[in-house]
Amino acid sequence: MGKSRVHWFCCPFLKLSSKFRRYSLFRRSLLVTIACIVYLFFVISQVGLSQRHRPRRADEDEKRRTRGLHHLEMNGAADLQTGPVSSALPTRSNVVYIRLKSKRLKPAHIRGTIRPKLRKKVRRKTTSPPVKLGTAEQYAEQINFAFEKSRKHATYEDYKSLKTVDNDGADAQVSSIRIYSQMAPPWFSSQDLKTMRFLADAKVLRMKEIPLRDSPSLLIFEGEATAPLTNQNHSSVCGGQCGIIHGPVDNTEVFAFHLDRVLGLNRTLPAVSRKFSFLHDGQSCPVxxxxxxxxxxxxxAGPLNVKLTWREYQNSLTQRCWYKNIKPKPDSGCSTIHHYEWSKVALFDFLLQIHNRLDQSCCGFRPRREDVCTEVGQRASCKDLDNIKLANINYRSHDLRHLVFTNNKGFFDRNEDNLDFRLLEGIKELPDQAISVLRSRKLREKLLQSLFLDQLYWESQGGRPGIDKLIDVIEKRAEVLLTYINAHGVKVIKMND
Structure with missing residues (x-):
């Protein structure tokens, strides 16, 4: 019985195969082709049907899940009492996708952290009269009048509450000298930091205007420091610790101080920015x-200074006065200043293009019409270069060998094709510590870390973009100086004296 069924199923297939063998090769090929086409059409139709049904199934699944969630929300209270209802839960677990925000670009590391927000500042109206330009006596009277007014309405227990004198509404707990890390930059000494905090935060006791013989008068303030400054004794000058207030246009004093410390010269006096609400319309000015x-x-009487002509100055460079602490001969024409000091001042003045020391008559560059040397007609003395006098060569009474860089008015708007190379004339050696900073390509990083400490100066220059522009100028001049060193064979040596 089983064999008959197999034979019955196989007979049609055997008959078709025998007929297929009898056909010609062409007819057999045609039949195979037609069979393949039919099979291909059948496969494609099946795939299309499956694609049509898939979205419908997805919609149905979504409806089921939605109905389950809706049922769960409507019966949430009952579920909490009677226990979870398994039939109300969705059949598939919900997956929540969170789109992560892209990482912020971190700013360049400036030694510090983000400063916490301060409480809202409250400005108090003051009745101090406006400061008008006039004679020195009138200016001093106006300052004293403002102080007398402030004494009637405020006490000196907390100088931050004295709006007419000190920083504009700053909180007593916050200093404009910001050090957020555990250590300040290593180029600042502990005494530098104490002096900077005194200049920025000290309670102002009184102010004076001191006329000088051959220079503009000095406006000084006497302050009360929380801790005494060990290396300063001003009892013979103003009775306490004091600071000199310059105009807002002299803000390069602050930049010069930081550049001096970064280069390791240590020849400038500490300087910070500070606001006095009754001076210069409340603008920040260097102190x-x-x-x-x-x-x-x-x-x-003015500071102690060395009086030299350009010829005498060049002769002292040739004589290498006080080199290796060897006392020069009496007829050598040497001054009390050590030979290395001229190299340091030339380097410092070239980077900032300060010409009021070695080139007071502006003979080494093309001055602008508004420059002082053009207004007073000093350019005429350039015809006799050897007899031009150097100015602002100052030193301390107890240290005759080293200079003190004062009145550091630099210029950032002088192009590379108009730099004063007369400042480098006669210089054969330069300090290796300063040149190593310029060659290491870390000048920008160090200046940013240093200038960030003085918040008022940082903000007065437009923040990071403004500071970067100033550093751009110094970096370009540093490249010019390094090229000059290679071209003229200037030696780079240690200068510890």
Missing amino acids: VSLDASLYPEALA
């Missing part, structure tokens, strides 16, 4: 530490 050792006689 420089007053060193009494520069004024042994009196402030009006």
